[in-house]
Amino acid sequence: MDILDILISASFWAATIRIACPLVFATLGELICERAGVLNLGIEGIMTAGAMSGWLWVFNGGDLISAVFFAAFVGAILGLLHASFTVSLGLSQHVTGIGITLLASSLSYFIIKMLLPASTAPPKITPFQSLDIPVLSALPFLGEALFSHTALTYTAFLIVPVIMYVLYRTPWGLAVRIAGENPVALEAQGINVISVRTLAVMLGSALMAVGGASLTISAFDAFYFGMVNGRGWICIALVIFASWRPGKALLGALLFAGLDAFQVRMQQQVGAYIPYQFFLMLPYVLSIVAMIIVARRAEYPKALLKPYRRGERL
Amino acid sequence: MNWACECPVPLKNPQNHDQSLLMQLELRESTPWWLSLSAPIIAICLSLLLASLLIVWAGESVIEAFRTMAVGAFGSTFALTETLSRAIPLTLTGLAAAIAFRARFYNIGAEGQLYCGALAATLIGSGFLNLPSHLLIPLLFIAGAAAGGLALLLPWFLKTRLNVDEVVTTLLLNFIILLLVSFALEGPLRDPMSMGWPQAAPIIDAGVLPALVPRTRLHAGAFFALAAAVILWLLLRYSVFGFSIKSLGLNSHAAEHAGIPAKRTLLWVALLSGALAGCAGVSEVAGLKGYLTLDLSPGFGYTGIAVAMLANLHPLGVVLSAIFLAGVSVGADSMGRALGVPSYIADIMVASAVLSVLIGLMFTRYRIRH
Numbered sequence: 001m002d003i004l005d006i007l008i009s010a011s012f013w014a015a016t017i018r019i020a021c022p023l024v025f026a027t028l029g030e031l032i033c034e035r036a037g038v039l040n041l042g043i044e045g046i047m048t049a050g051a052m053s054g055w056l057w058v059f060n061g062g063d064l065i066s067a068v069f070f071a072a073f074v075g076a077i078l079g080l081l082h083a084s085f086t087v088s089l090g091l092s093q094h095v096t097g098i099g100i101t102l103l104a105s106s107l108s109y110f111i112i113k114m115l116l117p118a119s120t121a122p123p124k125i126t127p128f129q130s131l132d133i134p135v136l137s138a139l140p141f142l143g144e145a146l147f148s149h150t151a152l153t154y155t156a157f158l159i160v161p162v163i164m165y166v167l168y169r170t171p172w173g174l175a176v177r178i179a180g181e182n183p184v185a186l187e188a189q190g191i192n193v194i195s196v197r198t199l200a201v202m203l204g205s206a207l208m209a210v211g212g213a214s215l216t217i218s219a220f221d222a223f224y225f226g227m228v229n230g231r232g233w234i235c236i237a238l239v240i241f242a243s244w245r246p247g248k249a250l251l252g253a254l255l256f257a258g259l260d261a262f263q264v265r266m267q268q269q270v271g272a273y274i275p276y277q278f279f280l281m282l283p284y285v286l287s288i289v290a291m292i293i294v295a296r297r298a299e300y301p302k303a304l305l306k307p308y309r310r311g312e313r314l
Numbered sequence: 315m316n317w318a319c320e321c322p323v324p325l326k327n328p329q330n331h332d333q334s335l336l337m338q339l340e341l342r343e344s345t346p347w348w349l350s351l352s353a354p355i356i357a358i359c360l361s362l363l364l365a366s367l368l369i370v371w372a373g374e375s376v377i378e379a380f381r382t383m384a385v386g387a388f389g390s391t392f393a394l395t396e397t398l399s400r401a402i403p404l405t406l407t408g409l410a411a412a413i414a415f416r417a418r419f420y421n422i423g424a425e426g427q428l429y430c431g432a433l434a435a436t437l438i439g440s441g442f443l444n445l446p447s448h449l450l451i452p453l454l455f456i457a458g459a460a461a462g463g464l465a466l467l468l469p470w471f472l473k474t475r476l477n478v479d480e481v482v483t484t485l486l487l488n489f490i491i492l493l494l495v496s497f498a499l500e501g502p503l504r505d506p507m508s509m510g511w512p513q514a515a516p517i518i519d520a521g522v523l524p525a526l527v528p529r530t531r532l533h534a535g536a537f538f539a540l541a542a543a544v545i546l547w548l549l550l551r552y553s554v555f556g557f558s559i560k561s562l563g564l565n566s567h568a569a570e571h572a573g574i575p576a577k578r579t580l581l582w583v584a585l586l587s588g589a590l591a592g593c594a595g596v597s598e599v600a601g602l603k604g605y606l607t608l609d610l611s612p613g614f615g616y617t618g619i620a621v622a623m624l625a626n627l628h629p630l631g632v633v634l635s636a637i638f639l640a641g642v643s644v645g646a647d648s649m650g651r652a653l654g655v656p657s658y659i660a661d662i663m664v665a666s667a668v669l670s671v672l673i674g675l676m677f678t679r680y681r682i683r684h
C-alpha cells in the first residue's frame with residue numbers, strides 16, 4: 001500500500017528524472033570512452049572537477065550556460081591528460097584513472113579551500129531554475145513529473161539521441177567504435193587511432209564534467225566536499241549494465257535514479273524498522289547484481305584496456 | 315583527415331603517414347638498474363614541482379613551505395614517530411595492492427578490507443575473549459586477516475567464474491562495507507559508554523599493541539608491517555607461488571598454457587591481499603586508536619595503491635614509499651596549520667607522484683626509437 005502511494009505520486013517521478021540527470025551525462029561520457037577502447041576510472045574526479053568549476057564560474061559572476069561549457073572544457077582537459085597517459089603512452093588504464101580521480105578531486109578541494117578559506121557554510125549561487133514547458137506542464141501528473149525541470153535536465157535526455165546518432169550514423173562514430181573493437185583495422189583505413197581515441201576520451205570526459213556540474217548548478221546550489229559521492233563508480237557499473245549502448249544507458253540511469261528516489265521515500269516510512277544504512281547500500285548492491293546478470297552475455301569492446309602502439313601486435 | 319570509412323580510402327603504408335602525437339617507442343631488451351631506480355625519484359621531483367606551483371599560488375615561500383613540511387614530518391622525535399605510525403597502515407595496504415597488482419588482479423577495495431579487519435578485531439578484542447596479550451594479539455591479527463581475505467572472495471569468484479570486472483566490484487564493496495560498519499557502530503556494536511558517539515567499545519588492555527616509544531603513538535604494529543614486507547619479498551622472489559604470480563602478471567594466457575593454475579593462484583593472491591589490508595585495520599584499531607570509528611582510515615586503502623605504484627610493486631620499496639607518503643601527509647598537515655596552504659596539497663602530491671611514476675616506469679621498459 002505504501003509502495004503504491006510512492007509510485008503514484010508525481011513528485012517521485014520528478015525526483016527520478018532529476019536524480020538521473022548527472023548519471024545520464026556521466027554514463028554517456030564513460031560509454032564513449034569505453035567504446036573507443038579506453039576505460040576511464042578518472043570519472044569520479046572529473047565529475048568533482050566539473051562540479052567545482054561549474055559552480056565557481058557562476059560564483060564569480062559567469063552565467064549558467066557558459067558555466068556548463070566551462071565545466072565541459074575542464075573535463076576535456078582532464079580527458080586529454082588521461083588520453084595522453086593511456087592512449088599516447090599506453091600506460092595502465094586502471095592506475096592512471098585512479099591517479100586522475102585522486103588528482104582532480106584533491107585539486108578541486110584545494111582550489112575551493114584557497115578561494116574560500118574562512119567559509120563555514122558553503123556560499124550559494126542561483127542555479128538553473130525549473131523551466132515549465134508551456135501547455136505540457138499544465139497536464140495533471142505528467143506535467144509535474146516530466147515537464148517541470150531545469151534546462152540542464154532536459155538537455156541530459158535530449159543528448160541521448162544525439163550521442164546515438166553520432167555513434168551509429170556518422171563516420172566519426174564508426175571510427176570510435178572500430179577504435180574500440182579493432183584498432184589495427186582502423187589504422188589500415190588510414191585513420192589515426194591515437195587521435196580518434198584521444199578525441200573520444202576528451203569528449204567523454206567533457207560529458208562527465210557536465211554531469212558533475214549539474215549537481216552544483218542545477219540540482220543543488222553550492223559545492224560540498226565529497227559531493228559526487230560515488231556516483232562516478234555507479235556510472236561505470238551502469239555502462240556495463242547497458243552493454244555499451246546509449247539507449248540502455250539511459251534506461252539504466254533512470255532505473256537507478258528511480259531506486260534512489262524510492263529508497264529515500266521508503267526510509268521515511270519504514271526507517272524505524274530498517275536501519276537507513278541498508279537503504280543507502282541498495283544502489284551499490286544493485287550495481288553488483290546488475291553486473292552479474294549481464295556479465296555472462298556482456299560484449300566488451302574487444303580492444304578495451306588494450307593500448308595501441310603502431311607496429312605492435314595486440 | 316578522412317573519417318569516411320565506407321568509401322574506399324587509398325591504403326597508405328602506416329610508416330609513411332606516421333605523424334603520431336608522440337614519439338615512437340620500442341621495447342628495451344634489458345633495463346639498466348640506475349634507470350629503474352630513477353623512475354620513483356623523477357616522480358617525487360615532479361610532484362614536488364607541482365606542489366611548489368600551488369604553494370606559490372597560495373602566496374607562501376616555497377622553501378619555507380617545504381621546510382615546514384619536512385620539519386613537521388621528520389624534524390623531531392614526535393614528528394618522526396607520527397610519520398612512522400602513519401606509515402604502518404600504508405605499508406600494509408601498499409603490500410596488499412602490490413601483490414594483487416603484480417598478478418593483474420586490480421584490488422581497489424583495500425579500504426573496505428581494512429574496515430573488515432578492524433571490525434573483526436573489535437568483535438574479538440573488546441571483551442568477548444579474555445586472553446593474555448601473547449595469545450590475544452596474534453588472534454586479533456588472524457581474525458582481521460581472515461575477515462579482510464574473505465571480503466575479496468566474492469570479487470575473486472565473480473572475476474574468475476562469471477567474468478565480472480574486479481575493479482568495479484571491489485570498489486563498490488568499499489561503500490557497502492563502510493555502510494555496514496556505520497550500521498554496526500550505530501546499532502549492535504555501539505559502546506554504551508560513548509555518550510551517543512558512533513564508536514565501538516575499546517579493545518581491552520591485553521589486546522592493545524605496546525608502544526615502541528613512550529608517550530608517542532608509534533606502536534608494535536611497525537614490526538609487524540616490516541616483517542610482512544620482508545616475508546612477502548622472500549615469497550615473491552624465491553617461491554613457486556611468487557613465480558606463478560609473476561607469470562600471471564606478465565601474460566595470463568601463456569601462464570595458463572604453461573600449466574599454472576590461474577584461478578587458484580588468483581585465489582591465494584586475493585586472500586593474501588585482503589588479509590594484508592585487514593591487518594592494517596587491526597593495527598589501527600588495536601595499536602593507534604584503541605576503538606573502531608567510521609573515520610578510522612582517511613583513505614589508507616586508496617593511498618595504498620599510490621604507495622605500491624611508487625614502489626614499482628616491490629615489497630621492500632613499499633616500506634620506503636609508505637614512509638615517504640606518510641611524511642608527505644603528516645608534513646602537509648603541520649604546514650596547513652602553520653601556513654595558509656590547504657593540506658589537500660598532500661593528496662595532490664600523492665596523485666602526481668603516481669602519474670609521474672607511471673611515465674618514469676614506461677621509460678624503464680621502452681626506449682625512444684630513433
